[in-house]
Amino acid sequence: MTTTDSPTPAFPAAATGCPMDPAPFMTELREERPVSRVTLWDGSRPWLVTRHADVRQALRDARLSSDVRRAGFPFLSAAQAEAIGEALITFIRMDPPEHTQQRRMLTSEFIVKRMEALRVEVDATVDALIDAMVAAGPSADLMEAFALPLPSMVICRMLGVPYEDHGYFQHRSQLVQDTTATPEQVNTALGELAQYLAELAGKKDAEPGDDLISRLVVEQERTGRLTRHEVAGMALNLLIAGHETTANQIALGVVALQSHPGQWEKLVADPSLIPGAVEEILRHQSIIPTGLQRVAREDMEIGGVTIRAGEGVLLQTSTANRDPRAFDDPDRLDVEREARHHVAFGFGVHQCLGQPLARVELQSALAGLVRRLPGLTVAAPVEELDFRHGGNIFGLFSLPVQW
Numbered sequence: 005m006t007t008t009d010s011p012t013p014a015f016p017a018a019a020t021g022c023p024m025d026p027a028p029f030m031t032e033l034r035e036e037r038p039v040s041r042v043t044l045w046d047g048s049r050p051w052l053v054t055r056h057a058d059v060r061q062a063l064r065d066a067r068l069s070s071d072v073r074r075a076g077f078p079f080l081s082a083a084q085a086e087a088i089g090e091a092l093i094t095f096i097r098m099d100p101p102e103h104t105q106q107r108r109m110l111t112s113e114f115i116v117k118r119m120e121a122l123r124v125e126v127d128a129t130v131d132a133l134i135d136a137m138v139a140a141g142p143s144a145d146l147m148e149a150f151a152l153p154l155p156s157m158v159i160c161r162m163l164g165v166p167y168e169d170h171g172y173f174q175h176r177s178q179l180v181q182d183t184t185a186t187p188e189q190v191n192t193a194l195g196e197l198a199q200y201l202a203e204l205a206g207k208k209d210a211e212p213g214d215d216l217i218s219r220l221v222v223e224q225e226r227t228g229r230l231t232r233h234e235v236a237g238m239a240l241n242l243l244i245a246g247h248e249t250t251a252n253q254i255a256l257g258v259v260a261l262q263s264h265p266g267q268w269e270k271l272v273a274d275p276s277l278i279p280g281a282v283e284e285i286l287r288h289q290s291i292i293p294t295g296l297q298r299v300a301r302e303d304m305e306i307g308g309v310t311i312r313a314g315e316g317v318l319l320q321t322s323t324a325n326r327d328p329r330a331f332d333d334p335d336r337l338d339v340e341r342e343a344r345h346h347v348a349f350g351f352g353v354h355q356c357l358g359q360p361l362a363r364v365e366l367q368s369a370l371a372g373l374v375r376r377l378p379g380l381t382v383a384a385p386v387e388e389l390d391f392r393h394g395g396n397i398f399g400l401f402s403l404p405v406q407w
């Protein structure tokens with residue numbers, strides 16, 4: 005059964021309802037028409053998939069392509085469509101076998117063992133940031149003082165990017181993810197970032213260090229598997245994926261814990277709940293409001309609906325993670341819930357490569373905050389917070405807290 009004659013809401017829709025919840029129209033669609041068309045900026049009408057079982061199944065279906073070069077790929081803005089220059093085509097936007105070859109070059113960087121070794125450094129960074137907050141306290145903008153610098157410092161350290169330059173790439177990587185930015189702005193930002201990273205790769209070539217970009221240069225570029233341009237593209241992908249994501253997830257997590265009575269206090273009383281709480285925060289608070297973009301390579305079915313070859317598909321992880329068929333009382337944040345089957349990191353071959361790192365950062369950040377600042381509260385009502393709408397990453401521009 006197809007539903008081509010049903011209304012097709014504009015997507016992404018203007019923000020309505022509680023910013024901490026998926027847009028109400030998507031929740032309605034999940035219950036009434038779980039695979040239904042929406043209309044994008046260019047008039048194209050991809051399918052929005054909103055249920056947990058359908059999203060999971062689709063994410064492991066090789067008939068759905070992540071390749072942006074394929075006709076019908078559902079771009080979310082003119083800027084995104086026009087910015088698909090060489091710089092953006094890294095493996096997140098490729099299919100196997102090309103995707104597999106490039107992803108494999110990085111898997112050893114993110115293995116759990118390496119991440120656990122990094123945990124000591126992450127814990128020390130968390131402590132240093134909280135020291136600075138306490139010294140300037142008893143209030144702060146948690147985004148600026150903590151949530152942004154933590155992942156930014158960590159990914160810089162991993163890649164071997166000087167942290168002093170973070171202002172340069174933070175601003176540009178925000179622009180790249182802003183669906184309201186013009187194509188020129190996005191292209192300029194991408195070009196500058198790629199240029200900066202290519203120059204940095206040149207320096208690593210002359211003097212390799214113990215960092216990811218040096219290893220890419222030595223192991224992949226010098227052996228002819230990657231060009232300098234591709235090394236810069238991969239680093240760019242990681243730099244962008246590595247800081248806005250975790251930063252916003254930390255901030256949204258704090259707000260969610262504080263606005264669900266007793267949840268923050270549970271973590272203060274029993275920090276062993278933190279790993280589970282992180283999974284629950286990932287489930288409950290989606291930083292990806294627009295869904296994961298795919299295009300059908302051939303005719304197929306999702307949730308009983310026929311998708312034709314060349315049609316776009318948006319796999320909505322936020323509504324999937326609030327699907328009552330997968331989670332009891334899904335809108336309730338419960339740090340003691342078993343939430344590991346959430347799809348916040350995607351699923352299948354493109355499942356988030358950085359998830360071990362994101363988990364270490366989120367766990368360390370929360371553990372540091374509840375231990376050092378147990379009386380922390382958000383200093384404004386949720387509806388007055390400065391939410392970041394209109395981008396590929398949802399989150400907060402600032403987060404006033406006090407303790």
Ligand code: HEM
Nearest residue numbers: 095096245246249250253296348349350354356357358362
């Ligand atoms: C809370 C934090 C994060 C969330 C919620 C998140 C979410 C995701 C999701 C949903 C995907 C799948 C995209 C798709 O299927 O189209 C993905 C892919 C990816 N993520 Fe993350 N991510 C986070 C943090 C990170 C970090 C810290 C890094 C690395 C530094 C990272 C690197 C990547 C990469 C390289 C991919 C592409 C994987 C592939 O295509 O094979 N992510 N992420």
